[in-house]
Amino acid sequence: MSQVAEAFLTGLSERGDDPSLRKITGTIRIDLRNNGKVDHWHLTFDGGKVSVKQSNNAAKGSRADCHMITDSELFERMAGGRANAMAALLRGAVLVRGDLDKLVAFQRLFPGPPSKRGSRQ
């Protein structure tokens, strides 16, 4: 499990009052595949509060409103702003089971690319 991805996920519960978090209600399960192993993350969003749980197998059968499956390596790039989740979904590099709208809301929490210029110059 990469540090970037882990920092991103655990950091969700420490964002404070982020309106983007309030836009999600329910549970998202994330399976990150890495050399035959799978890391499971279970996120619960409730009124802007997020609880984050990780496990190597216990959560395997756990149910969630939205279930996202992808490779660790790609998730790390998304968490670092170097890959776009919606594009990854279209090319089959991210799979979704359950509510797509939760994934659309969740991926907005990823940062932008590190090399961005921004509007003002």
Added chain:
Amino acid sequence: MSATISILDGNTFVVSDTRGDIEATPTDTAGLFSFDTRFLSKWVLTVNGQRLSTLSIDDLHYFETRFFLVPGTGTIYIDARLSVIRDRTIDGGFHEVLTILNHDDHPVKLDVRIDAEADFADLFEVKDELSKKGKTYTRLGNGGLALGYQRETFKRETHVSSSEQAAFDENGLSFTITIAAHGKWSTTLLVGLTALAADGSPVLELRDHRTHEELRDDLHDWIDNAPHLDCDWPPLKTTYRRSLIDMAALRFSPLTAEGRTLPAAGLPWFMTMFGRDSIITSLQSLPILPGLAETTLRELGARQGTRLDDFRDEDPGRIMHEMRYGEMTAFEERPHSPYYGTADATPLFVVLLDEYERWTGDAELVRDLEFEARAAIAWIDDYADLQGNGYLWYRRRNEQTGLENQCWKDSWDSISYRDGRLPGFPRATCELQGYAYDAKMRAARLARAYWRDPKYADMLEKQATQLKRRFNRDFWISERGYYALALDEDGGQVDALASNTGHLLWSGIVETSKARSVVRHLMSPQMFSGWGIRTLSTDEKRYNPIGYHVGTVWPFDNSLIAWGLRKYGFKKEAARVAAGILDAADFFEGRLPEAFGGYERALTRYPVQYPTACSPQAWSTGAPLLFLRTMLGLAPHGDHLIVDPAVPGGVGHLELLNIPGRWGRVDAFARSAGDKDAKQHLRPQLSSLRDRKGVPG
């Protein structure tokens, strides 16, 4: 291909020739498309090795077409002992009921064949003539044929099957059949589409596609639920009905919308969510079809920008421009996942939210979208003020595949000085400032009424007032008496007279003392062609009556301007603009094109259509709905609907019944007071006479 037939549901559509055959080349636009990918590039029917000829075509509904065919392609002799009927309906992919009738006294033995092929071209590849980077494959089995394409993890498949036993091979399927004397044979061909990951599992769990019956019932309900129009101007009734049906066809349901729909931009190539087009069409449709606005607001809000991303021209708070689903978007070779390069969708999002509430009283949505509306307002100040002088500017950061002009006039030469020069970037076009003003005024109302934040409301009103004052100082060309089209990067006035100045009336940023002069320009022979207000004045260097944004007349543009004319009390002028455009609609059987030529009405006598690939276009379809609002003077006021009609000359009565809104359902009536002359009931002929004589409004 000379004649094409399109059918669609959502963003799945078929473009075929008049026989129902598909024979695409890499750059030809025929095919079965879904999610911006061509899932069939060949679908050709032969009987005993012969192609067929068309006897007739029934366009039953926008999602269903029936082709009546006979074998043979000779023009002189046609073998009429056999009839072939292809009844094709879109349902996720499509199903086609193929029926062959034998009219002979003897049994007939036939080889029936369908050749099928799929190139899986992305719409962008068809447009830009690009070649594929992955590999196609075919697979036989499970009683059918699978046509597939894979590039890394990106995998798409088309599945062809038949209700009757068929012999499948890698290029299609065949039937060897005998039909009894005066007998009939039929099979149902199914074409299913899937988006897969590399391991063959589906990318998404899609909801079930609507059946043929559901599509039919839905269309009937759609029309039944809309207000009923009656008037003594028959072409208007035709146009109204056409708009309702076309708007039904233009509905698009994003995968996150649980079946709710919003207006896509145009059929078939723009059947996707657009910020600007979906918002403006929703605004136009509010009095008639208010449900579209709700989905538009929710879905655009769910995709509002949250970060800086130069490739997608994304900023926090920015409302998206365009969403695409094809391979090039999937591999980040195009920025449409979604792309955010539009400067007007963000303020217009707030305008729509407020206008939607005024009509529907849906306080819940206003509360749900408080954060999005505030973020949109913040975008105007924090990210769009590129010059730091209080105006809304645009300049793309994606210089390869981003859009240069991020206002509705998005062609390269649309923003010019009177002498034809083009300004540099960034640009601040005038209508954007109007939208920003309106967005702040409307957000202030919502903040007070729903968000319990009167301080924020005060601040917004103060900012809006300052913007209006500043705008009337910096954009007003006093020696000419109208507003500059834009400010250039040095703050200088881009001084061409363009229709953009008309949008300012709608936004309310025009000082009352300046309104009359603006209206005089809009209704002058240089701007008003008799059919409508041109995008650019005939006096400007770049004026061209068939130039996309530099002289043509756009129905949607005129519908917003007419709304603005009413707002400033210019009722007659608003009615005159409405009459011109609606008269033109009659020449297109009620379906207004995206744009038509800026030729003088008295010169051509009929409107010259601008050739475009998409028809119907959403905001042209919405234009008659907004004109109905302006002619009837419909305005929500609290829980009541105000009706203050001003109908064009020649219209005796006009009534719109069952207008939905926070008042329940109400009726609006208009009767012309003075005109008792029977000849007055003769639009559009009358209006052209009047215009030729130069009789004003």
